[in-house]
Amino acid sequence: MTKQGKRTQLVHGGTKRSQWGELSEAIFLTQGFAYDSAEQAEARFIKTEPGEFIYARYGNPTVAMFEERIALLEGAEDAFATASGMAAVNGALMALLQAGDRVVAARALFGSCLYILETILPRFGVEVVFVDGSDLKAWDEALQGGAKAVFFESMANPTLELVDVAGVCKLAHAAGATVIVDNVFSTPVFSNAVDEGADIVVYSTTKHIDGQGRALGGVILGTRDMIRGTVEPFMKHTGGSMSPFTAWIMLKGLETIDLRVRAQAASAKAIAEALQGHEKLASVTYPGLPAHPQYELAQRQLSGSGGTMVSFDLKGGKAAAFKLSNALETILISNNLGDAKSIATHPATTTHQRLAPEQRESLGIGDGLIRLSVGIEDPEDLIADLRQALDAV
Numbered sequence: 001m002t003k004q005g006k007r008t009q010l011v012h013g014g015t016k017r018s019q020w021g022e023l024s025e026a027i028f029l030t031q032g033f034a035y036d037s038a039e040q041a042e043a044r045f046i047k048t049e050p051g052e053f054i055y056a057r058y059g060n061p062t063v064a065m066f067e068e069r070i071a072l073l074e075g076a077e078d079a080f081a082t083a084s085g086m087a088a089v090n091g092a093l094m095a096l097l098q099a100g101d102r103v104v105a106a107r108a109l110f111g112s113c114l115y116i117l118e119t120i121l122p123r124f125g126v127e128v129v130f131v132d133g134s135d136l137k138a139w140d141e142a143l144q145g146g147a148k149a150v151f152f153e154s155m156a157n158p159t160l161e162l163v164d165v166a167g168v169c170k171l172a173h174a175a176g177a178t179v180i181v182d183n184v185f186s187t188p189v190f191s192n193a194v195d196e197g198a199d200i201v202v203y204s205t206t207k208h209i210d211g212q213g214r215a216l217g218g219v220i221l222g223t224r225d226m227i228r229g230t231v232e233p234f235m236k237h238t239g240g241s242m243s244p245f246t247a248w249i250m251l252k253g254l255e256t257i258d259l260r261v262r263a264q265a266a267s268a269k270a271i272a273e274a275l276q277g278h279e280k281l282a283s284v285t286y287p288g289l290p291a292h293p294q295y296e297l298a299q300r301q302l303s304g305s306g307g308t309m310v311s312f313d314l315k316g317g318k319a320a321a322f323k324l325s326n327a328l329e330t331i332l333i334s335n336n337l338g339d340a341k342s343i344a345t346h347p348a349t350t351t352h353q354r355l356a357p358e359q360r361e362s363l364g365i366g367d368g369l370i371r372l373s374v375g376i377e378d379p380e381d382l383i384a385d386l387r388q389a390l391d392a393v
């Protein structure tokens with residue numbers, strides 16, 4: 001068969017039908033598998049071939065369908081599905097590292113990623129050096145000291161600052177490091193991270209892949225050797241595997257992700273354009289606007305899109321940000337992202353409240369900053385909602 005397009009793969013890729021020929025993917029809600037004979041059980045434990053299973057922590061047919069489908073979308077050889085995005089981040093790092101290793105990471109990170117790198121890894125004798133992720137010179141300098149792994153979010157939360165994936169991969173590989181990219185904000189629809197050199201790509205599938213706010217999940221993608229040789233042994237023995245029910249939700253999410261994420265990105269752009277220059281806003285940040293300082297990089301790295309997130313900074317600080325949030329009627333106050341429902345978050349008092357004020361300042365997270373995750377509602381309604389909420393400020 002000729003190579004199929006992404007949308008076709010998202011609907012059909014990885015499907016394994018039982019003897020009943022079910023149209024929709026089955027949920028194999030089983031932790032174990034019965035063998036035809038003692039000899040077969042013995043053989044499976046010696047070597048489990050693809051498509052064979054022994055225990056759900058190691059693998060399950062529904063989970064395997066999800067892994068195959070997301071690998072097709074990302075353009076990776078293989079994938080291991082995890083219980084949450086953090087199980088994926090932790091698993092990718094822990095599977096790779098040992099005491100005495102050095103990691104170079106971008107400073108602007110999701111709170112729990114920062115906790116692993118800043119607090120947990122040093123407890124096990126891993127040195128972690130943080131750099132300004134958007135500054136290739138800083139990466140180059142830090143990597144002069146060598147590194148086992150490099151970790152960064154390709155688009156930072158909530159400032160939407162991009163890391164040059166291809167640029168950092170080149171420097172990291174020259175230093176002998178394995179590159180792990182947390183690619184949540186870029187989404188698997190727009191990402192080219194594998195082509196750009198990333199060795200491991202991780203997603204919280206809780207976000208755009210579910211896309212409907214139902215379940216926590218994660219996935220680690222890479223070469224077959226990396227996933228089956230390095231990641232799987234760590235994950236299957238430490239318990240962070242995805243449940244079959246979650247895998248089914250994520251499979252169904254993948255069927256529509258391309259349609260949803262493209263619609264969300266188009267609305268995000270329309271919203272950013274509508275808000276730009278508003279008198280109550282100090283700034284509007286969207287990587288798909290030509291005014292964004294990394295617009296060229298965003299075009300290259302996000303397949304000509306700007307992503308599904310918009311950030312804007314209210315001149316009136318926290319009071320103004322709260323007033324706007326409370327005046328929103330359609331857009332919800334929450335902290336999920338990538339959801340069908342549009343969501344406003346005030347990072348300084350929620351997702352990033354654990355950070356010291358100076359740390360927030362250095363990451364560009366002001367008291368007036370709102371992070372908007374754009375959903376699939378009518379964009380006119382979202383713009384009208386934001387306009388009336390801005391009027392209330």
Ligand SMILES: *Cc1c(COP(=O)(O)O)cnc(C)c1O
Binds near residue numbers: 089110204206207218
């Ligand atoms: C949400 C998120 C995570 C963690 O994912 P969970 O599914 O909540 O465990 C990690 N990295 C980024 C960038 C995220 O947005």
